[in-house]
Amino acid sequence: MTRHDGDAIDPLLDGEPCGFISFLDDGSVRVANQTLANMLGREREEIIGKHVEGILTVGSRIFYQTHFFPLLRLHGHADEIFLLLRAKSGEDIAVLANAIRRERDGEWITDAVLLRLVERRKFEDALLEAKRAAELATVELKHQRKIAEDANRAKSAFLAMMSHELRTPLNAIGGYVQLIEMGVHGPVNDAQREALGRVTRSQQHLLRLINDLLNLARIESGRIDYDLQAISLDEVVQATIPMIEPQLAARGLRYELNVPPDLRAQADREKVEQILLNLLSNASKFTPAGGCVSIEAEIAIDSDEMVELRVRDTGVGIPKNRLEQIFEPFVQVENSRAARVEGSGLGLSISREMARGMGGDILAESAVGVGSTFEIRLRRG
Amino acid sequence: MHPATLRRNNVKVFGKGTQPMLFAHGFGCDQHMWRFVTPAFENDYRIVLFDYVGSGKSDLAAYDAERYALLEGYTQDVLDICYELDLHDVIFVGHSVSCMVGVLAANREPELFERLVMIGPSPRYINDAPDYVGGFERADIEGLLEMMEKNYIGWANFLAPAIMKNPDRPELTGELEASFCSTDPIIAKRFAEATFFADNRADLPAVLVPSLIMQCSDDMIAPNAVGDYLSRELPGSTLHTLKATGHCPHMSHPDETIAVMREYLRSPVAAPHAEQRAG
Numbered sequence: 001m002t003r004h005d006g007d008a009i010d011p012l013l014d015g016e017p018c019g020f021i022s023f024l025d026d027g028s029v030r031v032a033n034q035t036l037a038n039m040l041g042r043e044r045e046e047i048i049g050k051h052v053e054g055i056l057t058v059g060s061r062i063f064y065q066t067h068f069f070p071l072l073r074l075h076g077h078a079d080e081i082f083l084l085l086r087a088k089s090g091e092d093i094a095v096l097a098n099a100i101r102r103e104r105d106g107e108w109i110t111d112a113v114l115l116r117l118v119e120r121r122k123f124e125d126a127l128l129e130a131k132r133a134a135e136l137a138t139v140e141l142k143h144q145r146k147i148a149e150d151a152n153r154a155k156s157a158f159l160a161m162m163s164h165e166l167r168t169p170l171n172a173i174g175g176y177v178q179l180i181e182m183g184v185h186g187p188v189n190d191a192q193r194e195a196l197g198r199v200t201r202s203q204q205h206l207l208r209l210i211n212d213l214l215n216l217a218r219i220e221s222g223r224i225d226y227d228l229q230a231i232s233l234d235e236v237v238q239a240t241i242p243m244i245e246p247q248l249a250a251r252g253l254r255y256e257l258n259v260p261p262d263l264r265a266q267a268d269r270e271k272v273e274q275i276l277l278n279l280l281s282n283a284s285k286f287t288p289a290g291g292c293v294s295i296e297a298e299i300a301i302d303s304d305e306m307v308e309l310r311v312r313d314t315g316v317g318i319p320k321n322r323l324e325q326i327f328e329p330f331v332q333v334e335n336s337r338a339a340r341v342e343g344s345g346l347g348l349s350i351s352r353e354m355a356r357g358m359g360g361d362i363l364a365e366s367a368v369g370v371g372s373t374f375e376i377r378l379r380r381g
Numbered sequence: 382m383h384p385a386t387l388r389r390n391n392v393k394v395f396g397k398g399t400q401p402m403l404f405a406h407g408f409g410c411d412q413h414m415w416r417f418v419t420p421a422f423e424n425d426y427r428i429v430l431f432d433y434v435g436s437g438k439s440d441l442a443a444y445d446a447e448r449y450a451l452l453e454g455y456t457q458d459v460l461d462i463c464y465e466l467d468l469h470d471v472i473f474v475g476h477s478v479s480c481m482v483g484v485l486a487a488n489r490e491p492e493l494f495e496r497l498v499m500i501g502p503s504p505r506y507i508n509d510a511p512d513y514v515g516g517f518e519r520a521d522i523e524g525l526l527e528m529m530e531k532n533y534i535g536w537a538n539f540l541a542p543a544i545m546k547n548p549d550r551p552e553l554t555g556e557l558e559a560s561f562c563s564t565d566p567i568i569a570k571r572f573a574e575a576t577f578f579a580d581n582r583a584d585l586p587a588v589l590v591p592s593l594i595m596q597c598s599d600d601m602i603a604p605n606a607v608g609d610y611l612s613r614e615l616p617g618s619t620l621h622t623l624k625a626t627g628h629c630p631h632m633s634h635p636d637e638t639i640a641v642m643r644e645y646l647r648s649p650v651a652a653p654h655a656e657q658r659a660g
Binding site: 025026027051053057058059060061062063065066067069070073074081082083084124128 | 407408409410413414416417477517521522523524525526527528529530531532577599601602625626627628629632633634
C-alpha cells in the first residue's frame with residue numbers, strides 16, 4: 001500500500017465513532033479512516049486514491065458538485081451538510097458532514113467528518129412528511145372555510161331579506177291597530193281596547209325580535225359601519241341612565257355609578273350606548289327586587305391602551321359552564337328560580353359583535369346566586 | 382427600459398476594458414463563484430456579474446414562480462441586463478446550466494453576443510435512450526431534490542427569516558454567505574427542476590454565435606459524451622477538454638480555465654452559418 005508522506009493515519013482517528021475522509025480539490029481521496037471503510041463495507045484501499053464521489057449516491061454527487069464543493073471553495077468550510085453515502089452493498093447511508101478546506105504541505109486538502117444519521121433521518125423524514133401533510137391540510141381547511149363563509153353569508157343575506165319582508169306587514173298591523181284604537185273606524189269598547197293592547201304588545205315584541213335579527217345579520221355580513229371617535233364614557237352613561245331608570249325603579253332595584261368624568265374611549269357612541277343599554281336591561285331582568293346594579297369604568301388593568309366599562313348586578317348569576325354560551329345567538333340561560341324572561345337571546349351576541357367591531361370585546365364573570373359582571377372593553381380614546 | 386433590473390439581479394460592473402464579459406453563474410451558486418477568474422480579465426474587459434432572481438443577493442420579492450419554472454425566465458434576466466446596460470459584442474461566460482441560458486439568449490438576440498464561453502455545458506442532463514447520454518436518470522435528479530430538501534430545511538428555513546427580518550445586522554448576512562447561495566428551499570428546488578429537467582437539444586443548431594465548449598475531464602454532471610454531442614450539434618463551436626476534473630474548473634482549477642479562455646478570446650471568431658448572417 002502506498003501513501004503520501006504525512007498521510008499516515010493516526011490510530012486514534014481509526015477508532016473514532018465517525019467517518020473521516022481527506023480529499024484534494026480534484027476530488028481524489030487521500031485519507032479514509034477505518035470507521036468509514038466499515039460503514040461502506042469496503043476496504044480502505046477501495047476508497048483511497050479514487051474520487052470522493054465514489055462513496056456518494058448519484059443525488060449526493062450532484063449536490064457535492066453544485067453545493068458542497070462551491071461552499072468549501074468559497075468559504076473554506078461546509079457545516080452540517082446532509083449527504084447519502086452509497087455502501088458496497090448498495091445500501092444508502094445517511095450522514096451529516098462537517099468539512100474544512102485548508103492548505104497543507106503546499107496542497108489544498110479538505111478534511112471531512114461524517115456522522116451517521118440513522119434515527120435522525122427517520123425523524124427528519126417524518127418531519128417532512130408532517131410538513132407536507134400540514135400543507136395539504138391547510139389547503140383543505142381554506143377550502144372548507146370558504147364554503148362555510150359562503151354559507152354564512154347566504155344565511156345572513158336571507159335573514160336580512162326575511163327581516164325586511166316581515167317588518168313591512170308588522171308595521172301595517174301596528175298602524176291599523178292604532179287607527180282602530182283612535183276610533184277612526186267607529187267607537188271602541190273597553191274589551192276591544194284591551195284586545196287591541198295585546199295585539200300592539202305582541203306586534204312590538206315581534207318587531208323587536210326582527211330588528212335584533214336584522215342587526216345580527218348585518219353584523220355577520222359585515223355591513224355595519226362604525227363611526228369611531230373619542231367619546232366620554234361618563235356622557236354615554238348619563239345618556240343611557242334615563243332610558244333604563246323606569247325599568248330599574250319598576251323592579252325595585254337600586255343603581256350606583258362610578259365613572260371618572262375624564263375617561264374616554266375610541267368608539268362609536270351610539271353603539272356603546274346600545275351595548276350598555278342591553279347590559280343594563282339584562283341586569284335589571286335577572287336581578288331580584290331589592291338588588292343593586294352598578295356601573296363602573298376605569299383604565300384596563302392589563303393595558304393602559306384599553307378602558308373597561310362594567311355593569312355589575314346582584315342577580316341570579318350564570319353557571320360557569322354556560323358563561324361562554326350566553327354570547328351565542330338565541331341563547332338564554334334557563335334558571336329554575338327565574339321565570340323565562342322575555343327577549344330574543346340576541347342582545348349579547350349583537351353587543352359582543354359590535355364591541356369587537358370597534359376593536360374591543362365583552363367579557364363576563366358570574367357566580368350563581370351572587371351576581372354577574374359584564375365588562376365592555378374598548379380602545380382608550 | 383428596466384430601471385429596477387440592476388438592483389433586482391444584484392448587478393456588479395467593473396474592469397478597465399470596454400468590451401463586456403457577462404458572467405452567468407450556475408445552479409446552486411451566485412456571482413461569487415467567478416471571483417477566481419475575473420481578476421485575470423479586469424484590465425482588458427468590462428466585467429458584468431449578476432445573480433439570477435432567487436439566487437445570491439437578488440431581490441427575492443421579484444421572484445415569480447411561473448417565470449422561473451423554465452430556463453426562458455433566467456434567459457430573460459440575462460437579456461434584461463444586456464438591455465439595461467446597453468451591452469453589445471458581449472462575451473457571455475456561463476457555467477453549467479447558464480450555458481444553455483446563453484444559447485437561448487443568443488438565439489433570441491444574436492446581434493448582442495460576440496461569443497459564448499461555456500464551462501461544463503449540457504443541453505440535457507437526463508439520458509434519452511437509445512441515442513443520447515446525458516448522464517442521469519430521472520430518479521437521480523429526484524435524489525438530488527431530496528438532498529436539497531434535507532439540507533435547506535436546516536439552513537434556509539432557519540437562516541432566511543432571520544436575515545430578512547434583520548437587514549441591520551450584517552453578521553447574519555455573513556452567515557448567509559457561508560451557507561448556500563440560494564436560501565429559499567422552494568426557489569432552489571424550482572431552479573434545480575428548471576435545470577435538470579430541461580432539454581435544449583433542439584435549440585443548438587439555430588445558434589449563430591460562435592462558442593467555446595469547456596469540457597472537464599471526469600465531470601459527472603456533464604460527461605464527455607455530452608461535450609462530444611455539443612461539439613457536433615452546435616454550429617461554430619470549439620471543443621476544449623480541460624485537464625481539470627469535476628464540474629467547477631473555474632473554482633478548482635482557475636489557472637487552466639483562465640488560460641483556455643484567454644486563448645479562445647485571442648483567436649479569430651469562427652462565424653457559424655456565415656452565409657445566414659451575411660444574408
